[in-house]
Amino acid sequence: MNIKLEPCRNCKSEIKPKLRRCPYCGILNPTVKLKEIFIGIAVVLIAMSIITYFMPQQ
Numbered sequence: 001m002n003i004k005l006e007p008c009r010n011c012k013s014e015i016k017p018k019l020r021r022c023p024y025c026g027i028l029n030p031t032v033k034l035k036e037i038f039i040g041i042a043v044v045l046i047a048m049s050i051i052t053y054f055m056p057q058q
Contacts, residue, residue, distance in 0.1 A: 003016055003017075004017065005017075006031045008024065008031065009027070009030055009031070009033065009034070010025050010027040011025040011027075013025070015030060015031065018031065019031065
């Protein structure tokens with residue numbers, strides 16, 4: 001069973017995907033792309049906007 005290695009976004013070393021910390025440079029979530037982070041933030045902000053829009057006014 002071959003595991004596809006991915007580059008660390010900081011030091012570019014080939015590591016296993018979904019590691020919590022890069023064993024070479026120590027960065028957290030080394031294989032998570034910045035695009036994925038921004039999409040996650042956008043989804044949370046849109047959900048919060050929709051929830052606050054439908055909350056009753058006091």
